[in-house]
Amino acid sequence: MIARAVLMAFDDSTYTATVRYVGSLSAVVAGVPVSRAIDDALITQGRTLAVALFTTSNPHDAMVIGVW
Numbered sequence: 001m002i003a004r005a006v007l008m009a010f011d012d013s014t015y016t017a018t019v020r021y022v023g024s025l026s027a028v029v030a031g032v033p034v035s036r037a038i039d040d041a042l043i044t045q046g047r048t049l050a051v052a053l054f055t056t057s058n059p060h061d062a063m064v065i066g067v068w
Helices: none
Strands: 001-009 016-021 031-033 047-053 062-067
Touching: 001 062, 016 047, 031 062
Parallel strands: none
Antiparallel strands: 001 016, 001 047, 016 031, 047 062
């Protein structure tokens, strides 16, 4: 499943993101891996992300696969 999220923070040393999934007003998920194919210059706070969810019941089992 692909979900839309908003980038809250990005850690360039671990290439992980803190995201807020669209539809969730307050819950954020930290430590989501970001695909290395995405240039870190594009990953700025407030950007919209495409996140692949590998397990729908676990929002941590995911990877950022796109940014716009």
